[in-house]
Amino acid sequence: MPTYAQLQAEPYWGREITTPEVDWLGDELCRRTGRPRSACGTKGDNRHLGGAHRSQEWIKWSKYCTNRSYTVQSGLTAEQERHLAGIDFVPGEWGSDRNRRLMVEQTGRLVDALVSGRLAGVREVIGTLDGRTVVGVRADGSTFSSDDSHLDHWHLTLDRRKCRDKQLMERIVAVALGEDDDMDAKQFLAILKDPAVAREMRALPWQYVGGGIPKGVSTLGVLNEIVLTGRATAARVGADLVDERQLAADLAPALLAVLTPEAIAAAIPDTLAGQVVDVLAARLSADKRPTVVTAETD
Template sequence: MATRTQFNADQWVRREIVTAEMDWLGDELCRRTGRPRTAAGSKGDYLHLSGAHRSQEFIMQSQLCTNRAYTKQTGLTPDQLRHVAGFDFTPGNTEAMIAQSQRLLAAMKAGLLDEVLEIFCNVDGNNVVDGWDNVRNLAATADSSHLWHWHLSLDRRYCADRALMARIIAIALGDDIRPPASAQRQHGRWIIDD
């Protein structure tokens, strides 16, 4: 386990990028729900030494990394290698947590969030973390902190996709996100024919 001093001195931590779009996702979710900005986050602290709350560059290069395989992707640009791909949101009460978790998990399973690799959440208020691995199309689970906040791991190629961030907000908050009748899915994305 790294100390705060070791973590803060790590060159790969300092190179990580939280995209403007990921920041906007946090800003907008907090604004629309009346939550403080600290209710949303992307970049992990010194206790997050692997996974989507770290850049892939950190995962591949830092001596502090504890798992070099988890959330690793191929075919990324140099900027995408530096993107932090994890997003957490704490709704603030059980009712909102359950409702947002149910909508996000259902959307993942329905193919409406193919750019999201995994979700951890709580859909029924019990003591079991619910989740979905979109890569393997399997149920998933994580540590108990996800009973009170939901987590998304994004495909690093989409961390700068503002339309994806708007779709995540719409789904989480229950806005109507059905595609128009003329839309078709190609390569996991909706294509609108005019």
């Protein structure tokens, strides 16, 4: 293992960059969790001789690098090659039961978000999902192993092109601390299947009051009234609910007032036409009878 003096003798060590956005991520994680700032780190110590805690420039050119391919990306700018892309965070007191519980919770959230595509810009998560076994997960869902220090701290490998992406850093904080509002279809379906949630959702429609619902009456009350009215109507089936003759008598004057003689004639069935003619002829004859005037006598 090289000494710090040896590492610092090369120009690449001093050229490594922790971007302000990545630095903010460390500040915010520690501030939000009440952890000391030393609980989150980016630049690796003299034991980190490759990977995301070293810049790509250092990986390519330092004589002390032990792996010249891991975390190396193509198409980077000269500045991006100097970016440090590793994040380590210890959520609680190292080695404590509480820290292991926090590790399980936060690793689980980060892995779920990573494989569901909600952490685009993060390439790897390393931590523990059960408090006993270390697991590394890539964005494509594939897994790999790592050392057991990751039982007490989780690690993220960032895309070196995203180290200045403030929104990504904000998403990481939200996901790790369980404040991420986004969820995939599988998670949403699991919530809907929760019996307690299902009961609440079944009750919600009947609590509605507002447009179309009489004041002081619930939706369920309106439905109940409809049911009672339906039952009362059903009990009257068989009774003559409509007086057809009276209905026709009421409607006829209004209808005839807007129809032409041709329309009226066309509406009379052939079987009734003769009778209608006879009735009308008698009516017209009666209307044409002369009026007899009698002289008054004293």
